[in-house]
Amino acid sequence: MSRIGKRVIPIPAKVTVAIDGQNVSVKGPKGELSRILPAEVLVEQIDASLVVKRRDESRPARERHGLCRTLVANMVEGVSQGFQRRLEIQGVGYRAQVQGRNLVLNVGYSIPVQIEPPEGIQVAVENNTNVIISGIDKEIVGNTAAKIRAVRPPEVYKGKGIRYAGEVVRRKAGKSGKK
Structure with missing residues (x-):
């Protein structure tokens, strides 16, 4: 049985869950x-917690059990605390700024790169x-953090x-072998 799928999801105060x-x-x-x-899993609310169960012991149900539990847990955490990702820009003259809702990156290209975040995403510099x-x-x-990093x-x-x-980039020595 899925170890992650067995875990109960606690529902914090001020969070309501509707299962239809x-x-x-x-x-x-x-x-x-x-x-x-997916139809292979079933979500039940018991008091102030959620339980994700399988409908049967088929392979697709076992595959999706832990995934669906994690997805529901992320939804509960997102509406109560939210998520954030931090990016660092390194390089001489490289910088970022926010203009309106858009993120403008000056990262060595001839023109600045503008990225419009999706709905529900806030960007700060x-x-x-x-x-x-x-x-x-x-x-x-x-996904938004990955798209910004891919620039x-x-x-x-x-x-x-x-x-x-916190990402560690392994460095190469270069042609002459200098550090």
């Missing part, structure tokens, strides 16, 4: 999320080099580029 067949809606202080789960992406949907926050991924010789906070 396979559609699970979660509403909290930060917003509202809903998701249609600290010290011109730290970008903070926040929102209630973990999947969209992660100029860190290169291995000098380490210039956009990286996740």
Whole structure:
């Protein structure tokens, strides 16, 4: 049995969950999320917690059990606390700024790169080099951070580029073998 799927999801105060067949809606202080789960799993609300169960022991049900539990847990956490991803920009003259809702990146191209975040995602910039992406949907926050990082991924010789906070970039020696 799935170890993750067996775990109970606690529902914090101020969060309400509505289960309508396979559609699970979660509403909290930060917003509202809903998701249609596959037919192989079943979600039940017991007191102040949620339990994700399999309908049967078929292979597709076993495959989706832990995934669906994690998706529902992320929805509950997102509407109560929210998610955020931090990016660091390294390089001489590389910087970011917010204009309206858009993120403008100056990362070595001839023109600045403008990125419009999806609905429900907030972008903030600290010290011109730290970008903070926040929102209630973990999947969209992660995808937005990955798209911003893909504009100029860190290169291995000098380490210039956009990286996740705390990401370690392995450096190469270069032609002459100098450090």
